[in-house]
Amino acid sequence: MDxxxxxxxxxxxxxxxxDIDPGKAVDAFAKHVYKTQSPDGRQLYxxxxxxxxxxxxxxGLIDDEQFRSALNDRLDTALTNEEFDRAFNALLLDYTRERLNLLKSLKENHKIYLLSNxxxxxxxxxNQLLRDKYGYEDLSELFDRMFLSFEMGMRKPDTRIFNKLIQETAIVPKESVFIDDSLQNVEAAQSVGLGGIHKPQEVDLTTIFK
Known part of the structure; x- marks a missing residue:
């Protein structure tokens, strides 16, 4: 099906x-953790x-401060909130103008939703990156509705999160498709009747719409 x-x-x-690269966050934290010894990337990851x-x-079971405190304890660091967030956000790379334009174009004739862990x-x-570099107020401008794990109290691949989206949007599953870079998440979506497309990270989103 096209x-x-x-x-x-x-x-x-x-x-x-x-685009994301969790290794970038590991490297950023490593600069604080391994000041006197060789870094152990796998252990830190x-x-x-x-x-x-x-x-x-x-x-959303713990808040920002609880997460920072717990991870600082785990890493035996005492990072300020600014230092911590800079390291943690290092895994978030960038959008592309082409992907954002694709979303705008799709929204003209489709209902499009975001479902993110x-x-x-x-x-x-x-959202700050989107605002500063691309001129959007936030991601909500690009989607008809957003479903975010930390607001919903559940995360993929829990099938409840897909059923919640289906229920709240009243979409027909067979008329709907879910796109994710995780095959496990795609299979969970398919198990509740949604179409599913696995998009590996090395494949750009725009190519699957050509």
Missing amino acids: IRSYKNIIFDLGGVII NKIVNGTLLMDYEK TCHIHFVHY
């Missing part, structure tokens, strides 16, 4: 609309990205 034939298109954010701490934060610190940063 992607443009779907009435409703649901987008992931990181790795789809904005596991402390920052893996486990329940980041997941809890992305589900994200957190408040990142939310502030990527």
